Amino acid sequence: MARIVVLTGAGISAESGVPTFRDADGLWEGHHVEDVATPEAFERDPDTVQRFYDARRAALALVEPNPAHKALAELERAVGDDLLVVTQNIDDLHERAGSTRVIHMHGELLSALCRACRRRTPFSGAMVDHPPCPGCGASDLRPDVVWFGEIPYRMEEILDALGSCEQFVSVGTSGAVYPAAGFVQQARAYGARTLELNLVPSEGSFFFDEARHGPAGELVPAWVA
Numbered sequence: 736m737a738r739i740v741v742l743t744g745a746g747i748s749a750e751s752g753v754p755t756f757r758d759a760d761g762l763w764e765g766h767h768v769e770d771v772a773t774p775e776a777f778e779r780d781p782d783t784v785q786r787f788y789d790a791r792r793a794a795l796a797l798v799e800p801n802p803a804h805k806a807l808a809e810l811e812r813a814v815g816d817d818l819l820v821v822t823q824n825i826d827d828l829h830e831r832a833g834s835t836r837v838i839h840m841h842g843e844l845l846s847a848l849c850r851a852c853r854r855r856t857p858f859s860g861a862m863v864d865h866p867p868c869p870g871c872g873a874s875d876l877r878p879d880v881v882w883f884g885e886i887p888y889r890m891e892e893i894l895d896a897l898g899s900c901e902q903f904v905s906v907g908t909s910g911a912v913y914p915a916a917g918f919v920q921q922a923r924a925y926g927a928r929t930l931e932l933n934l935v936p937s938e939g940s941f942f943f944d945e946a947r948h949g950p951a952g953e954l955v956p957a958w959v960a
């Protein structure tokens with residue numbers, strides 16, 4: 736079991752050039768994330784939702800991990816299984832920096848989910864072309880991400896880790912979205928020391944034992960050092 740659990744959010748990728756959701760640059764074509772990240776939005780207007788994820792997939796190819804992702808990968812090299820990164824992000828910047836113990840609780844941009852058989856498949860090509868599912872053959876693929884009202888991935892493993900870690904660190908998340916926003920209280924209830932690293936105080940900042948505010952690209956390497 737990991738001694739250290741690090742929860743990351745959009746703020747850790749901000750300095751790589753990936754827009755966050757709730758800061759000033761968080762709108763996409765005038766939509767709030769709540770307009771495009773729901774199963775209802777996909778039912779209503781699948782092409783718009785697919786375009787949102789196609790645009791983010793294209794943008795992902797142009798960005799690189801920043802010092803915060805690299806510092807977490809370096810920490811994993813030093814402590815191995817004692818570190819678990821739980822990310823709300825659907826980008827692959829932790830993996831590209833070298834992290835291997837990463838749970839993508841809100842899914843992955845580079846994966847597709849079959850609505851017919853629930854098989855998860857590495858993404859290939861623009862899904863607006865409606866390729867069939869390689870598992871069941873149905874032409875019913877959607878982005879493999881967790882929308883509002885859906886259950887995040889691997890919750891059992893995450894809750895086990897929160898219940899047994901010694902340190903819980905939250906990086907670059909606004910604390911506006913549950914269940915991730917509640918992890919600090921869960922970890923703390925089980926005796927972990929808790930630390931927030933965020934540009935500004937998050938909505939749940941007061942739940943942490945300690946909070947440091949500034950850019951993740953500076954705070955995370957300083958914490959890891």
Ligand code: BJW
Pocket residue numbers: 743744745746747749750755756757758761768772823824825841880881882883884885886887890906907908909910911912913914932933934935936937949950951952
């Ligand atoms: C920097 C920085 C720099 C900037 N350095 N920092 C009422 C009350 C409580 C809960 C609910 C409620 N009504 C509904 C709910 C539940 C709902 C919810 O939380 N809604 C809220 C709006 C209230 N949650 C759900 O529906 C979830 N499912 C669920 O609860 O199922 C039930 C269940 C759970 C568990 C077990 C069993 C059952 C699902 C939530 C899915 C969220 N999906 C999205 C989209 C994913 C795909 C995609 O990416 O498109 O996930 S929404 C979006 O928000 C995305 C993110 O992962 C998530 C969190 O955002 P994040 O990462 O915090 O980003 P920001 O932009 O908000 O914040 C960035 C922060 O970084 C800011 O603070 C900046 O200051 C900072 N920052 N630059 C450091 N350089």
